[in-house]
Amino acid sequence: MPALLKSPAWRSLKAPDFIKNPFRLIYVMVVLAVCLAGLLGAATPILVELMDGSLSKLVALPAAMVFGLLVIYDRKLTLLLIVVLRAGGDNALEFTRFSLGGYMVGIGGVINGIVILLALLLVFERPKVLPGRAYMAWAPFLVILALGAVHSPFTGESVRLFLQQLSYFAMFVGGYQCVADRADFRRMLRLVVWSSAIPVLYAFVDIALHFGGGFRLESTFAHPNVLAFYLTVIIVVAFYLLKTMDPGASGAARLGLVAYVLLLLLMLLLTKTRSAWLATAIGFALYALIFERRFLVYMVLLGVGALFVPGIGDRLLDLGQGNEVATYATLNSFAWRVYLWECAFAWMSPLHYVWGLGLQTFAEYSPIFFPLAGKTKFGAHSVFVQLIFELGVIGLLAFLWQSASLIRQLARLLKFDKLAAFSLILIILSFLICSFSDNMFYYLSYNWYLWFVVGAGCALARVLAATPSKVTASTVPPPMTAPYQSAVQPRY
Numbered sequence: 001m002p003a004l005l006k007s008p009a010w011r012s013l014k015a016p017d018f019i020k021n022p023f024r025l026i027y028v029m030v031v032l033a034v035c036l037a038g039l040l041g042a043a044t045p046i047l048v049e050l051m052d053g054s055l056s057k058l059v060a061l062p063a064a065m066v067f068g069l070l071v072i073y074d075r076k077l078t079l080l081l082i083v084v085l086r087a088g089g090d091n092a093l094e095f096t097r098f099s100l101g102g103y104m105v106g107i108g109g110v111i112n113g114i115v116i117l118l119a120l121l122l123v124f125e126r127p128k129v130l131p132g133r134a135y136m137a138w139a140p141f142l143v144i145l146a147l148g149a150v151h152s153p154f155t156g157e158s159v160r161l162f163l164q165q166l167s168y169f170a171m172f173v174g175g176y177q178c179v180a181d182r183a184d185f186r187r188m189l190r191l192v193v194w195s196s197a198i199p200v201l202y203a204f205v206d207i208a209l210h211f212g213g214g215f216r217l218e219s220t221f222a223h224p225n226v227l228a229f230y231l232t233v234i235i236v237v238a239f240y241l242l243k244t245m246d247p248g249a250s251g252a253a254r255l256g257l258v259a260y261v262l263l264l265l266l267m268l269l270l271t272k273t274r275s276a277w278l279a280t281a282i283g284f285a286l287y288a289l290i291f292e293r294r295f296l297v298y299m300v301l302l303g304v305g306a307l308f309v310p311g312i313g314d315r316l317l318d319l320g321q322g323n324e325v326a327t328y329a330t331l332n333s334f335a336w337r338v339y340l341w342e343c344a345f346a347w348m349s350p351l352h353y354v355w356g357l358g359l360q361t362f363a364e365y366s367p368i369f370f371p372l373a374g375k376t377k378f379g380a381h382s383v384f385v386q387l388i389f390e391l392g393v394i395g396l397l398a399f400l401w402q403s404a405s406l407i408r409q410l411a412r413l414l415k416f417d418k419l420a421a422f423s424l425i426l427i428i429l430s431f432l433i434c435s436f437s438d439n440m441f442y443y444l445s446y447n448w449y450l451w452f453v454v455g456a457g458c459a460l461a462r463v464l465a466a467t468p469s470k471v472t473a474s475t476v477p478p479p480m481t482a483p484y485q486s487a488v489q490p491r492y
Contacts, residue, residue, distance in 0.1 A: 075118050075121050075122060075125075076122070076177070076178060078114070078118060079115070079118050079122075079174045079178070080178070080191060082111065082114075082115065083174075083188075083191050083192065083195060083448075083449075083452060084191055084194055084195050085195070085198075086111070086195065086445055086448060087195040087196060087198065087199050087220065087221075087230060087445055087449070088195075088197075088198025088199055088202070088220045089108075089220070090220055090221045090222050090226065090445055091220055091221070091222060092220075093108035093111075108444075112163065112164065112167045112444070113163075115167050115170045115171060115174070115448075116163070116166055116167055116170045118170065118174060119169070119170035119171075119173040119174055119177075120170075122173065122174065122177040123173060123177075126177060129176065129177055129459075130173060130176055130177075131462060133405070133409060134172075134176060134409070134458060136405065137401075137402050137405035137406050137409070138169050138172070138402060140398040140401055140402070141165075141395075141398040141399055141401070141402045142165065142166065142169060143398075144391055144394060144395050144398045145161075145162050145165055145359060145391070145395075146162060148162075148356060148358055148359035148390055148391045148395065149161070149162040149358075149359045149360075151355070151356075151357075151358040151359070152357075152358030152359045152360055152361055152390075153358060153361070153364075154358070154359075154360050154361065154364050157360040157363075157364070158358065158359035158360040158361075160360075161359055161360050161441065161442075162359060164441070164442075164444060165441065167444070167448070168447045168448065168450075168451045169451070171447075171448045171449075171451045171452045171455065172451040172452065172454060172455035172458075173455060174452060174455065175188060175451065175452040175453060175454065175455025175456035175457075175458075175459065176455040176456065176458060176459040177459075178456065178459075179455075179456045179459035179460055179463070180459075180463065181460075181463060182460065182464075184456075185420075185456055185457070185459070185460045186241070188452070188453070188456045189237050189240065189241055189453065189456070190241065192233070192234065192237050192449055192452065192453055193234060193237055193238050193241065195234075195449065196230075196231075196234045196264070198220060199219040199220045199221070199227065199230075200219075200260075200263065200264070200267070202219045202220050203217055203219040203267055203270075206218065206219050207270070215270070216270070216271055216272045216273075217267055217270035217271050217272075218271070219267070221445065224271040224272065224273060225271070225273050225276075225438060225443070226443045226445060226446055227267070227271050228268055228271035228273030228276035229273070229276055229434055229438075229440070229443055229446040230443075230445055230446045230449060231264055231267060231268045231271070231276065232268070232276050232279055232280055232283075232427075232430045232434070233427055233430075233446065233449050233450050233453060234264060234449070235261060235264050235265065235268065235280060236283065236423050236426055236427055236430075237423070237453060238257065238260060238261050238264065239261055239423070240419060240420065240423040241257065242254070242257045242258060242261060243419060244419060244420075245257070265280075265302070266309075268280060269306055269309055269312055270309070272312070272315045274315065275433065275434045275436070275437050275438055276434060278433060279429075279430035279433040279434055280430070281299070281303075282429075282430075282433065283426045283429075283430060284299055285299065286422075286426065287422070287426075290422065291419070291422075334437070336372075337381045337382065337437060339372070340366075340370055340372075340378065340380070340381065341380070341382065341385050343369050343370045343371065344362065344366075344369055344370070344380070344385065344389055345385075345388075345389075346369075347365075347368070347369035348389065352389070352392065353388065353392055353393060354392045354393060354394065355391075355392045355394065356387075356388070356389060356390045356391040356392035356394075356395055357389060357390060358390060359390050359391070360390065361389065361390050362379065362380045362385075362386050362389045362390055363377040363378060363379050363380075364377060366378045366379075379439040379442070380439065381437060381438060381439055382435070382436055382437055382438070382439075383399070383435035383436075383438075383439075383440050383441060384396060384435060384436065386439070386441070387399055403428055403431075403432060406428060406454060406458065407425050407428055409458045409461055409462075410424045410425050410428075410454070410457050410458060410461055411425070412461040412462075412464075412465045413457065413460065413461040413464070415464075415465070416461075416464040416465075417460075417464075420457065420460070421457075421461075424453065424454060424457035427450060427453060427454060428450075428454065431450060
């Protein structure tokens with residue numbers, strides 16, 4: 001018996017390890033998990049009442065916890081999953097929103113926070129990947145946005161917009177961190193194109209359910225404009241992948257990608273977003289003038305064919321009437337925008353042109369200065385007007401500095417891949433074109449894909465510029481066939 005009492009088994013029975021070493025990581029995690037489970041159990045009745053019994057809202061918290069576990073498991077994988085799935089989630093995420101303290105929150109906001117957290121973690125893990133020039137492109141604008149949020153009398157909405165802009169920078173950082181060579185760059189572009197699979201498939205459902213007079217395609221997005229601007233990015237990326245396909249790729253694969261690009265163009269037409277049409281048309285015209293003149297013929301044929309799509313001609317003719325200020329019902333959309341801008345600028349004091357009135361003030365003050373507003377809070381419908389109104393000329397210059405700086409970084413790609421440089425710069429130019437007449441800052445999905453692709457392109461430009469002599473056969477483009485060569489070699 002004494003021998004049994006002295007045995008290791010008996011000593012372990014008398015004093016278990018979790019009593020001897022209560023602060024071991026595994027035991028601490030178990031205690032925290034038990035406490036969290038108890039807390040969630042106690043909060044469940046309150047949560048159910050807050051969510052009004054809505055199943056979609058109730059799954060928001062567990063879904064957010066799953067995302068949190070994914071962040072712990074693999075940060076880059078989590079980011080890439082968001083890239084693939086986010087375009088198909090706009091409408092679904094709307095159902096998870098609920099009011100908390102007067103502000104609408106939901107799993108979409110949690111995902112935004114996760115994206116910012118992922119960018120921070122990726123930078124901490126590999127701090128030397130992002131060069132100073134990448135930070136300096138964004139820093140002035142983000143700093144002025146933060147000052148604008150502090151200066152704004154509408155704290156909640158201004159902070160929300162600032163965090164949204166910060167998430168755009170986070171996606172830029174994510175794209176930068178995911179590219180170490182050409183192969184990575186192409187993988188990221190393919191993921192971006194794959195993100196359009198759900199919106200494309202659901203577009204058929206949207207057409208079947210709602211097609212008719214005044215129909216505008218919005219698919220999985222909250223508004224047709226968001227889909228249209230998202231498609232401006234996807235079309236450029238898909239077209240680049242098409243023109244740089246491996247010469248050994250099958251004819252079926254090439255034909256399938258051609259058909260997919262044409263389908264995306266048709267979807268863009270059905271959104272009836274004219275600024276996105278203009279940006280895409282300018283992009284293909286520039287491509288034709290620089291690379292392949294025969295695309296001018298294709299553009300004419302597609303343009304004529306587009307006029308036979310129901311509603312497209314009416315959308316174009318709409319700009320030819322309703323140009324005199326009377327009521328919103330009789331003004332066309334562009335004349336309405338011009339009148340809105342005139343009223344905003346006339347209402348501002350001279351000092352406001354320098355510093356602005358603060359972030360998110362245009363929409364909040366629009367019922368005051370815009371006679372046609374009524375009780376509606378209208379956005380500026382122009383990034384440039386919004387910046388001057390809210391952040392002054394200083395904010396506008398910081399925004400233009402951001403675009404110019406990123407274009408300059410992408411221009412380094414011209415030595416290595418002219419078509420990639422052209423495509424990425426075109427994406428930024430399209431953003432600027434559409435910014436003239438729309439509220440581009442608020443279209444989160446579009447901005448995420450835009451800046452993720454630009455970040456990946458800036459990373460590729462830096463890698464190729466830093467190690468031109470070390471580029472191996474695995475990192476250079478495949479041998480060019482005649483069609484491919486004509487596509488990437490500009491004709492002057």
